[in-house]
Each structure stands twice: as C-alpha cells, then as structure tokens.
Amino acid sequence: MSEDIRLAMRQARESSGLAWDEFARRAGFSRPHLRSVENGTRGVTEDVVRAYDRVLGTGGVFAATLAGREDPEGSPWTRSGALAALLETSQGAVLDLDRRRFVVTGGAALAALTGRWTSAVAAARPVLPTTDAVPKVLATVANRLEELRHLGDELGSGTMAQLARNELALTAQVLKSGRMTGREEDLGLSLAAEAARQVGWNLFDGDRQAAAERYYALALRASAAAGDRTTGAYAMSFMAVQHYTVGNPRDAVSLLETAEAHVGLGATPRMQAMLAARRARALSKTGDLKSCARALNRARDLVGDGPNEDDPPFLYWVTPGEVEMIAGSCALQLRDPQRALRNFHDGLAADYPGDEDHPRLAAIYLARIAEAHVENHDLDEAVDQARYAVRCLGSVDSARSSDTLAGVRAKLQAHRGNPKVRDFLQVG
Template identity: 50%
Template sequence: MSNQLRDDMREARRAFGMVWARFAREAGYGEAHLRNVENGNRSVTADVAAAYDRVLRTGGAFASRLAAASATGRSAPWTTDETLSVLTDLVDGSGVDRRGFLAAGLALSASASSWAAALESRPARTPAGLPSSPALLAHMDDRLDHLRRLDDELGSGEVYQLARSELSLAVKLIKTRRYTSAGLGRLHSIAAEAARQVAWAAFDQDRAGIAQRFFDASLRASAEAGDPISGAYTLSFAAVQCYSTAHEAGRAVALLDTARTQVKGIGTPRMEAMLAARTARALSKTGAKKETAHQLHLARAALDKGRRDNDPKTLYWVDYGEIEMIAGSSALELGDPAEALRRFEAGMEASYPGDEEYPRSHAIYLARAAEAHLALDDLDGAVATARHAAACLGSVDSVRSASQLKGLREKLAQHAAYPAIRDFLEAG
C-alpha cells in the first residue's frame, strides 16, 4: 500500500502540472523533503498526505488511504470472502460516495493492478455458453443484454436501478451456495457485468465516486470468476471515465494496457479492435498524434479479420462505424477539424445506426462534428449538425450527453449574431 500510495501521489502531482518549487511552497515543505517522500526515503505522514490532498484538490483521498492502511496494515484482499463482502455492501448500502474524479482515478488504477494480480493466481476460464447454463442464469444474462440496449436508446437514468437489482439477485444466488463451481463462475461473471452497468450508468449521470466503487466490484467479480474478458471490458469503460477527466488520460491508457495484457491470446479480433480504439481516444487526449493513428490502424485491422463465434455478446456495438466515430473524435481532439469531419462522414457511410440504436452516443458525436464545422467557420454546417444532435438527444436521460450539448451551445453563443445560430439558441 505504501509504495502504491507514493506512486499515486507522484502521478497526481505530475498530472496537476505544477512546477516542483511552487508545489513544495504551497504544500508547506521543502522540495528535498517531498522528493524523499516520493522516492521512499521518508515516510508518508498524515500531514504530508493532507498537504498533497490540499494542493492537488483530491478531496482527502490520500489522507483517507493512508488512514485506512494504518488501521488495517494492508489493503483489502482480493479473496472470495472479500469479494462477496464488497458486493454485499454495495447492493445493501446507499451508494453515496462524494469522491471526485481524481480520487476515483487513483482508486481505479489500484483496482486494475489488483485485478491483474488476482487473475494470475486463478486459472482463466472460458465463460460457459448459454445453452449449457442453468435457465435462471441464462435469463439473467438475457436481461443484462436488454439493459445494455436500453442504455443505448434511453440513457442511464433507469438502467442504474435496474442493473443494481440484477446485481443484488446475483449476490443472493452466490450466497445460497447451491451452484457448482461452474455455476458460481457464471454467476460471478454475471455480477461483473451487472456491476459494470451500474458503474457506467453512474458515470453517465456524473457520479464519479459511485462509478469507481462499482467498477472495482466488477473487477473483483471478474477475478473471482477467472474471467479476464469481462474484466477487460469493465476496464475499457473505466478508461472512458478517466480520459473524460482533465489530466487523467495517461491513467486511461494504463488501464487499457492492463486489459490488453490480460486478454492477449484469448480475446477475439473484435475485442482487440475495441481496446485499440479506446486506447487511441485516450492517446488523443495526450496529444500523441502518431500513436493515436497507430492504434486506430490496429483497430481497423482487427475488424478486417471478421467476426468470431466466440465474440462476447457485449461487443455488439463494435463495428467500422463506431471506430470511425472514435477516429473523428480523436482528430478533433488533436486539432484537425477537417479530418474529424471526414472520419465522422466515413462512420455514417459505414452504416452507423446512431439515430435509431445509439441516440445517446450519436448526440455526442454530432456535437463534436458541429464543433468541427464551427472550427472551420462553417456556421451553417455547425448549426444544422447541432440541431441534429439536439433532436437525437431528445428524451435520452444522460448528464454526459447533455453536458456535451451544453458545451456546444456555449461555443455557438459566440456567433449568436448569425441568424440561424441565434434561432437555434433561442429555441432552447
């Protein structure tokens, strides 16, 4: 715990972007003292942890972790009993968590490392196919599939509670101890996906701390199942939370690297494509243009290999259209609006079913396309695409999508003298 805490404190300081001299001055310590703390030559005291929290605005995360480590002498173990305890606490508790993005990001990094270590101590398994699964578990799996589609079309508002109910049922069934080893493995995989859905819904509703706790629970259930595929899928969504947060894109790349390492040799080409595309998006946030292009190339090349019978059903949305939409978002992030529009257009030409099947995500992509038009001084294109984005969002319950559209409106407001833009803004 101590070494991990030091590493996370160092990462957070670097990500914050403050030069050493100013950081040490605001923390109230000499540079040499703090360097020795980070290098392990001095202890991480409560006062030092609190100073890092104060300067880096981490909401007391470091002080809390130090206090927890001091009280227990170790971090919570990733054992069968501990996993069940974590899952039980989440489904029985209120779910209130006010940790901010940075604190959640630090915790996600720790969870990813523990997940990888736990998998190495358990033999990986291939999730059982539905025909040989008990009927109840098959029905649960089908319901989770329906919830994924519901989230695509209506947003995360309803999914949050519904997925929690599925997780609660999975935990109850695990506690009955009526299932064989294979059945328990299947149940833990189901719990991993249900917890991931809760986490993603929480993130989509701007509840980062709660999302982190359920992402952690999902990874624990994945490790208990010996199912790296479900855990890698969870990490790919946790990475979105990280790269959507200022100064956390590097952490997102690390999460995705962990996922890719664990599924190497067992993941299908479609899984490879998804992880490569999300790595590209994270890298674009760091300004790494060549690396972003390389990862997008890997994603397209993986899709070129075709579908596989053992493709996880969770990857139904990974296709050429989605990859090009991610490429468009990445190009815009890298300051190339013309290339962004070309990629967004390529996505539509690949039959991206945004309006009908993925209106929440499509609204985000359309808002970015409108920003690209705006950057090219194409005001008519910007407002037309903005109207499309607003119509696509419609009754979708998504704080994340609404925030994207709000940001677009603020950019358009700078051109309110243009009649078409003024009309759009006044229409609300």
C-alpha cells in the same frame, strides 16, 4: 505475485508525477535500490512496500498485497471477499452518493487498484468453457443483462442504473445461497461483474462520478474472483472512459494499457480493437498525436477482421463505423476539424447504427460533428447538426450528452451575429 506487485508499484510511482530522485528521497532509499526492486533484481520487501504506500498515499495496499492480507479498505480480493463486497454494495445506498463532476481515484490509488486486480486475476483459476447446462436463474440474468445493454442505448441513465443494480442484487443472492458448483459460481461472478459495469456506466452517464467508481471497482473485484480477464478488461475500459472524460487522461491510458496487457493475445480481434480505439481516444486527450494515430490504425486493422464466434456478446457495438466515429472525436480533440469531418463521414457511411437505435450516443457524435463544422466556419451545417442532436436526445436522461450539446452552444455563442445561429441559441 511478485511480478504483479512490481508492475503496480512502478505504475503507481510513475503516475504520481514525482521525479525519481525526489521519490527515492521521500521513500528513504537510494534510487538504484528502488529501481532494482521494480526491475526484479532485488526482492520486494516489507520495508520497501511500506515506503511506497507512505509516499504514494495508497492506504497500505502494497503492504497488504505482499502479506497476502485483505484489502485495507474492504474485504479481501478472494471469492468470499468478492461476494461480501457484492452483497454490501448491491444492498447499500451507493446510488445516492454525491454528483461530483470529477473522479476520486487517480494516480497512485488507481494504480494500486489495478495492481490488486492484476494479482487477483492471476491467482484465480481461469474461466473455462463448459458444456453443462447453465442454471436457469443465471441464464435469465444473462439474458436480461443483454437486453439492458441494448435498452440503455435508447433510454436515460437513471432508470438503467437501477435496473442493472437489480440484476446485481439478484446474482449476489444466488451466489450467497451456496448452491452453485465451481463453474456455475464462475459464471455468476462474471455476470455480477458485468451488472456492476452497467451500473457504473449509467451512473457515469448521469454524472454520479463517485458512485460510478465504486461500481467499476466492484466489477474488477468480481471478475478477478472469477478469473475472467475479458470481463474485467471490459470494465476497465469503461473506467478509462470516465477518467479521460472527467479525470486525468493519462490515468485512462494506464488503465487501457493494463487491460490490453492482461487480456492477452487470446482476446478476439474485436476485443483488442475496442481497447486500442479507446486508448487512442485517451491519447488524443493527452495531445499525443503519433501514439493516437498508431492506436487508431491498430484498431482499424483489428476490427477489419470482422466478428468472431468467440466474441463476448457485449462487444456488439464494436464495428468499423464506431472506430471511425472515435477517430473523428480524436481528430477534433487534436484540433484537426477537417480530418474529423472525414472520419465522421466514413463512420456514418459504414455501419454506424444512427439515431434510431442509439439516440443517446448519436446525440454526442452529432454534437461533435456540429463542433467540427463550427471550427471549419460552416455555421449553417453546424446549426443543422446541432438541431439534429437536440432531436435525438429528446427526453433521454444523459448528463454526458447534455454536456456535449452545451459545449456546442458555447462555441456558437461567438457567432450570435449569424441569424441562424441566434435562432438556434434562442429556441434550440
């Protein structure tokens, strides 16, 4: 645990933006002393972790971790604590939390959260394959979560959030019954983590940021209790998307680096490709062109290995075409619209499923293609793509897609003198 808490302390300090000397001054220790604690040449002591908690405003998380106590803001990061959190959240009114357009948890608090996950997943027994028959109720939940993943590609976020929450509540009740064996309980916790991840993703898509964060944190807690690094890392990657979209992209980079570090080399190439591609997207938001390019090349190399029989079923969408679409978004963010269009073209020409299977996501990418055409001064093509995006979105409830289309409209406003542009802005 000491190594994990050192890493979390370092990440929290770096995320705070405080210079080393200023941080040490506020903590009341010398810089060499604190550096040696983070590097492992000095022990992690109670007075030091309390200083980190005080300066970084973590709410006592580091002190609680060192003492092996429960999370000061909730139940402990144990199996019983995870179950208590699952029951409380699935039965509460978290879906009704405010619709703030920013994330609440960032910097030091976010590093403290991932530090708790890191410590808890390391302490849990690892998920092992079993040849035992899966209990019928868990098999049913697994099948329905698989259906919801695909159905969510076609429908709006509000309905999907509630449907996934229903599966979360059912799984929590099954776990509460106490009739599961150890391996069955592991599976139940992993399914609960995926259900919470789906709720969080759909709440994010519906612009309910505070509520989405709660469910992502719940997914991390449940996956840690199960010892399931893969499901936890997957949830963390979606939390990263939220942060690079409406929060601090540097927090997103940190989340993805943590996920990559702890999912390990045992992860399938497809899983590693997904994490690398999303890290590239986060890096593009920070303006780091070289690091973004390296991450994209890594994602391309890994996804080129093709599917693996050990791929988790939730990675069905990770394809060469998707990586190229992400690359196009990165290039557009980095103000290279010509490269963006080449990437988008390569993605569409590869295996990207398109608007029939993924209308919500297709609308986002089509809007970005339209934006790239605007930047290239090809207004006719920009309007054609924007109209296509509007048709794809239709009546689907997706604040994220609508916001992307609104961004295109805003860019086209400067070209209202063009008859085609003016007509689109007036009638869509």
